Amino acid sequence: MRRVGLNAVVTALVLSSLAVAACGGKKPPVARPAPPPPSADAGSASTRPPAPPEPVAEPTVVPQEPVRDERIASASLDDLNRSSPLMPAFFDYDSSELSSETQRALNANAGLLKQYPTWTVTIEGHCDERGTAEYNLALGERRAVTARAYLVSLGISSDRLRTVSYGKEFPFDPGHDEAAYAKNRRAHFVITAK
């Protein structure tokens, strides 16, 4: 408790000196150095995956690209999202850190996104019901942004990855136990264009 009190005093001193320094308060104070926002765009342009080889002269009457899964390539967006080729990235309680298991899921997703470079994706951030609805809006966004930043670090262009947070508004499992909560703490991938 003593340490907390001391910290409060120090903080108050720092803040009050800042207040004096700000002199009229034209700008918000910088209470501590502001780190840059999540590096969503780091290296996106240079590491963009090469476009798939185009057939040179042959008209494309025969299969386009042997590497593509025809079932995936020909499916409608809704069918594609229903079968979920992109795996959800799960998170621990009140956390937006990527576990090694979550990183493996995102690695696989990055592979698919390189294989289908025309896809654009919305990464939805979701939370379990234990947190408050208000805070979870921001926590869900942080999960989505964390997943996006990781994919960008693997060479996926940030232009292809939108994020949206749904907080705890749309649980995937309506249950009220840890098994349900674990399913609901996720970055969920929705393919929005192919």
Next chain:
Amino acid sequence: MKRILPVIATAAVLIASATAQQPSPATAPQQPSDVSTTISSDQAGTAPRFGVPDFIALSKDAETLDAAQTIGRVLFDDLNFEREFALIPRDVYSTIPSPTSLADVAFDRWREINADGVIVGTVQKTDLGIRVEVRLFNVRTRTAAFSREYSGSVANKRLYAHTIADEIHQQQRALRGVARTKLTFNSDRDGERMSGTVESRGVKEIYIADYDGENQRRVTTQRSLNITSTWSPDGRSIAYTSYRRGAPTIFISNIYQGTLEEPTKSAGQTWLPAWSPDGTRIAFSSTRDGNSELYTANRDGSNIRRLTTSPAIDGTPTWSPTGTQIAFTSDRTGTPQIYIIGADGLGLRQLTRESYADRPTWSPAPYNEIAYTARTGPGNDIKVMELSTGQVRQLTFGEGTNESPSFSANGRHLAFMSTRSGKSQIFTISKDGKDLRQITRIGNNFQPDWSK
């Protein structure tokens, strides 16, 4: 608040006979007249005992009879809500004969059951609707301490009772009643589904209701996710977070004009609007600069000011009654806690040291309190911090989970969401933790905000 339902024009006409019925100057008590019209109890320190029988229908048609009964009963409930008067249970005076006019009150009988005051009213059909006359009689002096006449439509008969209750609280107790205030909240009650997703996702739409849960009405119809609605200080607009454009942004619905404003169209996700006390600015959380930060802007979205610069989550703002400070949630220490910052971005300080705290809501003056949601176990509970002392009291105790508190305009009550009855529902509770009332019963209902 008078303008909140302009459809029904209630013209309050002060009846001159109120003062005419006072004792003549020669026998007047040595007190100023405004004190002499305040009804008190025989015993000092106890609330005066009031009777509120059904109003008298002067026209015998069904509509007038129904209005007379409704107004008396709603008035009873409205007066009971503030607990300033001890309302005598209605069955105690069921044998006292109903008066046939305002001049024919059985004061002896009311005195027998130790009533200090009795409220008698009449309802008469008119060409335009109804005319309502009401008197609050001092049973001992047999004089009227309060006299009013209202006329208007019969469509919302409850509004006559709400108006009478607010005016009696004002006149007798100098208290701002909340009988004419309203709640807004979001609900999935209509069971509609979002379009455009492969998962079946229910929509949430914005609703409004009277403070007592009556007259529940839907405001938004977009079949989208619409949440965190909040009343403008003048009660004519509701700001809320909507996903109708995909990403969450803030909309303002001018509910009596049927117009919509969209102040935060620009980049990033934006949520949780909070009106400044003068209604000219809104605070909100946004990721427009990459991370969830706190901002204020003019109502039209211009003149944006960023208040926080932490890499942590900063959000869920609420304004102080003077508009000079904003309380908000930040997880800069690792867990979400409540902080206060000046509206100019200066003077940050941490308020709570809970295991988890969110959704601060600042009380109106003269109280200086912040209510918030705190983790207390598997679920959450509502707590209130008195800012001058730092003292915290708890209003709910683990009955389901309890979230999203919002103060009433007079600071004496809170609305909140609770799962104690099964689904998520809106409740109101007195600031001392008594008098819990369930407001919603259909579907799931969330994030109440009480009009000013």
